[in-house]
Amino acid sequence: MGHEVDPEEEGDGKPEKAKEPRRPSFSVYLTATQFGPPGLYHHGQRQPKGDSDPEPFDVWVCSPIECLAATHDERGDNHGLLLRFKPPYGPWREWAMPLELLSGSGEEMRRELMRMGVRISPDGFKLLHRWASQCLPDERVIAATRVGWHQLEEGRAFVMPRRTLAQGTQANRITFQSEHAGQNDYATAGTLASWRQHVGSLCSGNPLLVLAVSTALAGPLLYLTHRQTAGIHLVGDSSNGKTTALEVAASVWGGPDFKRTWRATGNGLEGVAAALSDTVLILDEIGEADAQQIGGTVYALGNGTGKARASRNGAARRPHRWRIAVLSSGERTLAAHMSEAGKRPKAGQAVRLLDIPAKRRHGAFDHLHHLTDGRAFADHLKSEVARHHGHLGPAFIERLVREERDLGGEVDRFARLPGFATSHPLQGRAAKALALIGLAGELAVEYGLMDWQQGEAMSAAIEAFQAWAAGQGGIRSEHEQILTNVDGFIERHGDARFSGVEADPTHSPTVHNRAGWWRDDAQGRTYLFNGEGLTEALGGFDLKRGTEALEAAGWIVEREDNARSVRIRINGSRRRLYAIRPAESEEIPA
Numbered sequence: 001m002g003h004e005v006d007p008e009e010e011g012d013g014k015p016e017k018a019k020e021p022r023r024p025s026f027s028v029y030l031t032a033t034q035f036g037p038p039g040l041y042h043h044g045q046r047q048p049k050g051d052s053d054p055e056p057f058d059v060w061v062c063s064p065i066e067c068l069a070a071t072h073d074e075r076g077d078n079h080g081l082l083l084r085f086k087p088p089y090g091p092w093r094e095w096a097m098p099l100e101l102l103s104g105s106g107e108e109m110r111r112e113l114m115r116m117g118v119r120i121s122p123d124g125f126k127l128l129h130r131w132a133s134q135c136l137p138d139e140r141v142i143a144a145t146r147v148g149w150h151q152l153e154e155g156r157a158f159v160m161p162r163r164t165l166a167q168g169t170q171a172n173r174i175t176f177q178s179e180h181a182g183q184n185d186y187a188t189a190g191t192l193a194s195w196r197q198h199v200g201s202l203c204s205g206n207p208l209l210v211l212a213v214s215t216a217l218a219g220p221l222l223y224l225t226h227r228q229t230a231g232i233h234l235v236g237d238s239s240n241g242k243t244t245a246l247e248v249a250a251s252v253w254g255g256p257d258f259k260r261t262w263r264a265t266g267n268g269l270e271g272v273a274a275a276l277s278d279t280v281l282i283l284d285e286i287g288e289a290d291a292q293q294i295g296g297t298v299y300a301l302g303n304g305t306g307k308a309r310a311s312r313n314g315a316a317r318r319p320h321r322w323r324i325a326v327l328s329s330g331e332r333t334l335a336a337h338m339s340e341a342g343k344r345p346k347a348g349q350a351v352r353l354l355d356i357p358a359k360r361r362h363g364a365f366d367h368l369h370h371l372t373d374g375r376a377f378a379d380h381l382k383s384e385v386a387r388h389h390g391h392l393g394p395a396f397i398e399r400l401v402r403e404e405r406d407l408g409g410e411v412d413r414f415a416r417l418p419g420f421a422t423s424h425p426l427q428g429r430a431a432k433a434l435a436l437i438g439l440a441g442e443l444a445v446e447y448g449l450m451d452w453q454q455g456e457a458m459s460a461a462i463e464a465f466q467a468w469a470a471g472q473g474g475i476r477s478e479h480e481q482i483l484t485n486v487d488g489f490i491e492r493h494g495d496a497r498f499s500g501v502e503a504d505p506t507h508s509p510t511v512h513n514r515a516g517w518w519r520d521d522a523q524g525r526t527y528l529f530n531g532e533g534l535t536e537a538l539g540g541f542d543l544k545r546g547t548e549a550l551e552a553a554g555w556i557v558e559r560e561d562n563a564r565s566v567r568i569r570i571n572g573s574r575r576r577l578y579a580i581r582p583a584e585s586e587e588i589p590a
Contacts, residue, residue: 192392207459
C-alpha cells in the first residue's frame with residue numbers, strides 16, 4: 001500500500017502519469033491518473049486461460065483514504081485504525097475507527113465513511129474491507145473512547161472528538177475513537193475574541209450569567225480537584241430569561257444544540273453525560289423530566305457511573321463513566337417536581353443539584369448594558385451565541401494542561417471565605433461545589449480569557465450559596481430527616497396507637513392500627529415499635545436505613561445480638577419490637 005502523490009499536493013485537475021504499480025496492491029492517488037479519478041485503487045492481475053501472460057486490471061475502490069496509525073486504549077483493548085480521507089467536497093478528515101466495525105461485511109464502517117462524504121464504488125466495497133483489514137501501520141496512538149482528561153506518561157491530555165489538547169507533542173499520542181465518525185457536540189462559530197466582545201462582556205454585572213458560564217467551565221476542574229460533579233438548578237418563572245442563561249453557558253463549548261432538555265430517559269442522559277465528560281451537561285425545563293425517575297437520574301449524574309448492561313452477545317458491557325458539571329433550569333425545584341410522583345428528595349440529591357433562585361431585577365438579569373428591557377437583552381444574547389460559540393472551553397483547557405497549582409487546595413481555600421461560612425455538613429458540601437464554580441470563573445479571568453472584574457465570579461458563587469442556604473439550603477441530612485419523622489410520629493400517635501405493656505387488654509381502650517407499646521422506667525418512656533409501625537414512622541426510608549440512623553443517634557436503647565430489635569413478651573406472646581427512646585433535646589442530632 002502506498003501513495004503515488006504527496007497528500008498535500010493539490011494537482012491541477014489534469015490526469016498525471018503514475019508509475020506502474022506492483023500487483024496485487026492498493027495505492028492512493030490524490031489527482032486523476034491514467035487509472036481514473038482520484039482515490040484508493042486496487043491493482044490486480046488475472047490469469048487468463050492458456051499460457052497467456054497475466055492480465056492487469058485496476059479497480060477504483062473509493063475516494064482518497066489512508067491509514068495513519070493503529071490505535072488501542074490504555075488497557076490494550078478497543079483496537080482500531082486512525083483513518084484520513086478526502087471527500088470530493090471539503091477538506092481532509094480523520095476518524096479513529098474501531099476494528100470491530102470490520103466484523104461481518106464491514107457495512108457499519110462503510111456507512112460511517114459515506115456519512116462523512118467518502119464515495120465508495122458498488123463494485124469495490126469488498127476491496128475496501130480487504131484494504132482496511134490488511135492495514136498494519138508502524139505508527140501507534142492511544143485510542144480514547146470517551147471525551148475528557150486522560151493521563152499520559154509525560155502529562156495529561158484533554159481529548160475532544162476532533163482535537164486533542166496537551167502540552168507539546170503529547171497531543172499526537174492520543175486520539176478520540178468512536179463508532180460514529182461524525183459525532184461532535186463541540187461546534188464552533190466566530191472566534192474567541194468575537195465571543196468575548198459580543199457575549200462574555202454582556203455577562204458582566206449579571207451574577208446569574210456569570211454563574212452559568214462559570215458552571216460551564218467547572219467541568220474540566222472536576223478531575224483536577226478530585227471531585228465527581230457540581231450542579232446548579234436555576235428556578236424561576238416562565239420566560240424570565242433563565243433559558244437564555246443556559247444558552248450562554250452552552251456557547252462556552254458549542255452551538256445552541258449543546259443545550260438539551262430534561263425530556264429524556266435516565267439511560268439516554270447517561271449516554272449524553274458520557275459524551276460530554278469533563279465538560280458540562282446543560283438541561284432545560286425540569287418539568288419535562290419523569291418525576292418517578294428524576295431522583296435516580298440526579299444520583300447517577302453525580303456518581304458518574306451508568307447502569308451495567310449486557311452486550312448483544314450477552315457479555316457484560318462496561319458501563320458509561322463520566323465526570324460532569326450540571327446546569328439545569330425549570331419553573332419548579334427538584335423537590336417540587338418529585339413530589340408530583342409522591343417522591344421526596346434525599347439529602348444527597350439536594351446537594352448534587354442546588355436550587356438557585358433566578359429572580360433578578362429584569363427577569364434573570366441585573367444589568368442590561370445597552371438594551372432597553374429584559375426581553376430585548378435575552379433576544380440579543382440568543383442571536384449572539386448563535387454566531388459566536390465553541391471557543392472559550394477549549395481555550396480554557398489549553399491553559400489548564402499547563403496548570404501546576406493544587407486546584408483542590410484552592411477550592412478548599414475559597415470555601416473558607418466568610419460568604420461560604422456554615423457549620424452544617426451538607427451546606428459545607430454545597431459551599432465547596434459553588435467555590436469550585438467560582439474558581440473556574442476566576443481562573444478564566446486570570447488566564448486573560450474573560451473581561452470580567454477580578455472577584456466577580458466568586459462573588460456570584462457566594463451570592464448563589466447564600467440564596468440556596470436561605471431556601472433549600474436548610475435541608476436536613478437523611479439522619480436528621482429520619483429522627484424528625486420518628487419524633488413527629490410519636491408526637492402525633494403516641495397516645496392513640498400505643499398502649500402500656502402492662503395494660504390489661506380486657507379493661508383498656510381498643511388500640512386501632514397499633515404501631516406498638518410503651519414502657520416507662522427511670523430514664524423515661526421507651527416506645528416499642530412493631531415493624532409495620534416503625535416503617536410508617538420512617539416516612540419513606542427503608543427499615544435498615546432508618547434503624548442505622550436511630551442507632552447512631554442513640555435512640556435504640558435495647559437490642560439483641562446483631563439485631564437492632566429485641567424480643568419482648570406482651571400479653572403472653574413474644575414479639576420482636578424496636579425499643580426507641582427519643583433524645584430529650586431541643587435539637588435533633590445530625
